[in-house]
Amino acid sequence: MTSEYFHFLSIIGVAFFAISGTLLGHEKSVGGFGVVVVATVTAIGGGTLRDILLNKPVFWIAQPDYLYATYIAIFASILSIRHLPDLSNTTMLLMDAVGMAIFNIIGIEKALIEGADMVVAITMGMTTGIFGGLMRDVICREVPLVMGEELYSTACLSGGLTYAALFTLEVSYIWCIIGAFAVTVFLRLGAIHFGWQPNLFRKSSFKRS
Amino acid sequence: MTSEYFHFLSIIGVAFFAISGTLLGHEKSVGGFGVVVVATVTAIGGGTLRDILLNKPVFWIAQPDYLYATYIAIFASILSIRHLPDLSNTTMLLMDAVGMAIFNIIGIEKALIEGADMVVAITMGMTTGIFGGLMRDVICREVPLVMGEELYSTACLSGGLTYAALFTLEVSYIWCIIGAFAVTVFLRLGAIHFGWQPNLFRKSSFKRS
Amino acid sequence: MTSEYFHFLSIIGVAFFAISGTLLGHEKSVGGFGVVVVATVTAIGGGTLRDILLNKPVFWIAQPDYLYATYIAIFASILSIRHLPDLSNTTMLLMDAVGMAIFNIIGIEKALIEGADMVVAITMGMTTGIFGGLMRDVICREVPLVMGEELYSTACLSGGLTYAALFTLEVSYIWCIIGAFAVTVFLRLGAIHFGWQPNLFRKSSFKRS
Numbered sequence: 112m113t114s115e116y117f118h119f120l121s122i123i124g125v126a127f128f129a130i131s132g133t134l135l136g137h138e139k140s141v142g143g144f145g146v147v148v149v150a151t152v153t154a155i156g157g158g159t160l161r162d163i164l165l166n167k168p169v170f171w172i173a174q175p176d177y178l179y180a181t182y183i184a185i186f187a188s189i190l191s192i193r194h195l196p197d198l199s200n201t202t203m204l205l206m207d208a209v210g211m212a213i214f215n216i217i218g219i220e221k222a223l224i225e226g227a228d229m230v231v232a233i234t235m236g237m238t239t240g241i242f243g244g245l246m247r248d249v250i251c252r253e254v255p256l257v258m259g260e261e262l263y264s265t266a267c268l269s270g271g272l273t274y275a276a277l278f279t280l281e282v283s284y285i286w287c288i289i290g291a292f293a294v295t296v297f298l299r300l301g302a303i304h305f306g307w308q309p310n311l312f313r314k315s316s317f318k319r320s
Numbered sequence: 321m322t323s324e325y326f327h328f329l330s331i332i333g334v335a336f337f338a339i340s341g342t343l344l345g346h347e348k349s350v351g352g353f354g355v356v357v358v359a360t361v362t363a364i365g366g367g368t369l370r371d372i373l374l375n376k377p378v379f380w381i382a383q384p385d386y387l388y389a390t391y392i393a394i395f396a397s398i399l400s401i402r403h404l405p406d407l408s409n410t411t412m413l414l415m416d417a418v419g420m421a422i423f424n425i426i427g428i429e430k431a432l433i434e435g436a437d438m439v440v441a442i443t444m445g446m447t448t449g450i451f452g453g454l455m456r457d458v459i460c461r462e463v464p465l466v467m468g469e470e471l472y473s474t475a476c477l478s479g480g481l482t483y484a485a486l487f488t489l490e491v492s493y494i495w496c497i498i499g500a501f502a503v504t505v506f507l508r509l510g511a512i513h514f515g516w517q518p519n520l521f522r523k524s525s526f527k528r529s
Numbered sequence: 530m531t532s533e534y535f536h537f538l539s540i541i542g543v544a545f546f547a548i549s550g551t552l553l554g555h556e557k558s559v560g561g562f563g564v565v566v567v568a569t570v571t572a573i574g575g576g577t578l579r580d581i582l583l584n585k586p587v588f589w590i591a592q593p594d595y596l597y598a599t600y601i602a603i604f605a606s607i608l609s610i611r612h613l614p615d616l617s618n619t620t621m622l623l624m625d626a627v628g629m630a631i632f633n634i635i636g637i638e639k640a641l642i643e644g645a646d647m648v649v650a651i652t653m654g655m656t657t658g659i660f661g662g663l664m665r666d667v668i669c670r671e672v673p674l675v676m677g678e679e680l681y682s683t684a685c686l687s688g689g690l691t692y693a694a695l696f697t698l699e700v701s702y703i704w705c706i707i708g709a710f711a712v713t714v715f716l717r718l719g720a721i722h723f724g725w726q727p728n729l730f731r732k733s734s735f736k737r738s
Contacts (some may be wrong), residue, residue, distance in 0.1 A: 136467075143518030144473040145466045148450065151443070159373070164577070164587050169373050172444075175437045182439075228593045230600075234569070235590075241566065245668065250454065250464055255668055257563045258554075264562040309561030345676075352727030353682040354675045357659065360652070368582070378582050381653075384646045391648075459663065459673055 116284065117217055121158065121170065122180045124213030129154035129184035131206035132247050137192050138200070139251045147185055149250055154181040156243035157214045161235060165225050201303060207244050207256065208266075208299035212292045215240035215270050219291075223278070233271040240267045240295075261302035265309045270295030325493065326426055330367065330379065331389045333422030338363035338393035340415035341456050346401050347409070348460045356394055358459055363390040365452035366423045370444060374434050410512060416453050416465065417475075417508035421501045424449035424479050428500075432487070442480040449476045449504075470511035474518045479504030534702065535635055539576065539588065540598045542631030547572035547602035549624035550665050555610050556618070557669045565603055567668055572599040574661035575632050579653060583643050619721060625662050625674065626684075626717035630710045633658035633688050637709075641696070651689040658685045658713075679720035683727045688713030 132153030136146035155171050155178070162169045171177040192198065218239025222232035241257055241264060248255040256263050274291035282290075301307040341362030345355035364380050364387070371378045380386040401407065427448025431441035450466055450473060457464040465472050483500035491499075510516040550571030554564035573589050573596070580587045589595040610616065636657025640650035659675055659682060666673040674681050692709035700708075719725040 139467065140469075141467045143471060144477055145468070148446070148466050148473045163372055163581055164590060166375075166584075166586065168375065172373060172431075172436060172440055175440050178439055178443060222590075227590060230596055231590055231593050234596060237566070249458060249667060250467065252463065252467075254670065257566050258557065258559050258668065258670075259563070260558075262561060264566045268562055348676065349678075350676050352680060353686055354677070357655070357675050357682045372581055375584075377584065381582060381640075381645060381649055384649050387648055387652060458667060459676065461672065461676075 116288065117220060118174075120213050120288070121177060121217055124210050124217065125154045125158070125177050125180050126184040127206045127213070128157075128210035128243050129181045130188045131203050131210060131244070133185050133188035133192070134198060134200075134203040134206065135247055135251050135253070137189075138203070139253075141251075146189070147182075149247055150185045150188075151181055152250065153243045153247035154184070154210075156246045157239040157241065158217070158243070160242050161214075161218050161221060161239040164235065164238070165221060167221075167225075204256075204299075204303045208296055208303070211240040211244065211267055211299070212270055212295035214243070215267050215295060216274060216288055216291050219271055219274050229275055233268070233275060236271045236274070237264065237267050240270075260306075260308050262298050262307050262309055263302065266295050266298035266302065269298055325497065326429060327383075329422050329497070330386060330426055333419050333426065334363045334367070334386050334389050335393040336415045336422070337366075337419035337452050338390045339397045340412050340419060340453070342394050342397035342401070343407060343409075343412040343415065344456055344460050344462070346398075347412070348462075350460075355398070356391075358456055359394045359397075360390055361459065362452045362456035363393070363419075365455045366448040366450065367426070367452070369451050370423075370427050370430060370448040373444065373447070374430060376430075376434075413465075413508075413512045417505055417512070420449040420453065420476055420508070421479055421504035423452070424476050424504060425483060425497055425500050428480055428483050438484055442477070442484060445480045445483070446473065446476050449479075469515075469517050471507050471516050471518055472511065475504050475507035475511065478507055534706065535638060536592075538631050538706070539595060539635055542628050542635065543572045543576070543595050543598050544602040545624045545631070546575075546628035546661050547599045548606045549621050549628060549662070551603050551606035551610070552616060552618075552621040552624065553665055553669055553671070555607075556621070557671075559669075564607070565600075567665055568603045568606075569599055570668065571661045571665035572602070572628075574664045575657040575659065576635070576661070578660050579632075579636050579639060579657040582653065582656070583639060585639075585643075622674075622717075622721045626714055626721070629658040629662065629685055629717070630688055630713035632661070633685050633713060634692060634706055634709050637689055637692050647693055651686070651693060654689045654692070655682065655685050658688075678724075678726050680716050680725050680727055681720065684713050684716035684720065687716055 129150045132150030133146055136149040141149060158170050171181075215236040219232045219236035222235035227235065245255050245257055270291040273294045274287050277287040277290050298307070338359045341359030342355055345358040350358060367379050380390075424445040428441045428445035431444035436444065454464050454466055479500040482503045483496050486496040486499050507516070547568045550568030551564055554567040559567060576588050589599075633654040637650045637654035640653035645653065663673050663675055688709040691712045692705050695705040695708050716725070
C-alpha cells in the first residue's frame, strides 16, 4: 500500500520537476536536446542522489517508468511551449514547488524505511527536494533558488518538520504526506506571490541585535 | 574480447577528455595544479557517475591504469602547451567530441551488460558522455557546451540511437562501436566547423507554428 | 585506536568546513536556511563523495554525530556573525584550509584501508579535501578556490605526498597526520597571507621557456 503511494507520488514529482526544467531551459534558449538534458537532470537528480546516498538501486534504472514519465512530461511541455503564449517564470516556480514538496516527503520516508535517525531523514528529504532544482540552476547559470531571498529551503525544512511531527504522533501515512505537502507548497506560494522572506539570518538582523 | 575493446576504448576516451580539460583550464589561466584537478574531473567524471549509478566498482579505483593514462595525458598536454604555439579553442572541442563519442558508447554497453532497458542504456550513454565535460564547464564557469546553440547532446543521442539500431540488428560489436562513434563525431565536426544547429525546440520554431 | 583518531579528526574537519560555508553563505547574503544548505554541503560534500566512490556507507548516515557537529558549528557561526564585528574573508579561507588539510588525510587513509594503490589514495585525498569547498563555491557562484591563482590544490597535493612519504617510511600514524596537516596548512597560510602562487603551468611560464 505505502509503496504504491510512493510510486505514484514519485511519478508526479518527476513530471513536475521535468516541466520546471524544460521551462527554465527554454527560457535560457538552450538549443536542441540540451533542454531535454537539463530537464532530465532536474527531474531525476534529487532522487538519484538520495538512492546513491542510501546505497539503494537508482530508482530510474530499477524502474524505467520514471524515465518514461520524465520524457513524456518534457515532450508535452515542449509542445505546449510551442503552441501556447509565453509562460511566465511563475509557472516554472510553481512546478518546482510541487516537485520539491513531493521529493522532500519521499526522501524522508525512504530514509526512515532504511532505519535512519530523524535528523538524517529530514536532511535526506531536503537533499532529495532541493538537489534536482539546484543542478538545474547551476547548469543554466542562474542564481540557485536555494540561495535566493525568498523562502525556499525554509519551506522544504518546514514540510519536513511537519512530516516528522505527524509521523511521531502516529498519524496515518496519507495525512503525513498531505500535511507536509500542504505546508511546503503553502510557504512557497507565499514566497512566490507575496515575496515572503525569512529574516532569521539575514544581514538586516544585525540592526536589531 | 569485448572487455578488451572497452578497456582500450576507455583509456583513449579518458585521455581525450583529459586533454580537453587541460586546454580549457589553461585557457582560463587556472593556476598550478588546479588545471590538473579540472582535467582529471573532466576525464573521469562521466565514467565515475556511470559506475556509481550502476552500483559497480568505480573504474579508476578498480583499475588505476585509467588514472595513470589521465595524468600522462595531462602532463603531455601541459608540456605541449608550453612548447607549441597557442592551440585554438577548436582543438579543445575536437578532443571533447572524441571523448564524448567514446564514453557514450561505453555507457550504453555497460548499462546493457547490467541488463538495463534500452531507454535506460541510451540515457546512461548520454550521462557518461556529457557529464565530465559538463563538470569541466561548470567548474571553469563557462556556458556548458550542452547548453550551447550548436549540436551537442543531439550528436550524443544520435550516436546512441545508431548504436541501439545496429545492436538490435545484431551487427557485431566492432561495427556498432564504429557506427555510433562516426555518427557522433561527424555531427560534432559539423557543429564545430559549420555551426550546425538543431532547430527542434528553439524559440525560432514559434514563427513556423 | 586509529579509527578513534579518524573519528575525532573528521568531526573537527566537518566543523571547520561548516564554518567556512556559513561565512561564505553569509557574505553572499543567502536568505534564511539557504546558508545552512550551503554550509552543510561544504561540510559533508567531500566525505560523502569519498564514501560513494569507495562504496562504503555514507559517514553521516551511518553515524549521525557528524551531522549534529555540522549543525552545531553552523548555528554557532550564525550566532557569532550576529554578535561579532564583520569577519574578513580571510577567516573563511583559514577555516577552509584546516578543513581541507584534515579531509585530505582522511581521504588518503580511508582509500589505503580499502587496499587502494597510493596514486589512487592521493587522488582520493584531494577529492575529499577539495570537493566540499568546490561545491560551496559553485553554488555561491564564486570562482572556485581550486581555480584561483594562489596555491590550493598544490597545497593539498603536497600534504598528500608528505603523508605518502611518511607512511612509506613506516612512521607512526599520528606523525603522518601531523606532518601532512602541517604541510598543507603552512602552504595555504603562505598563499593567503603572502599570495604564494605556483608558477608551474601558468601562462607566464611561456616567457621563460
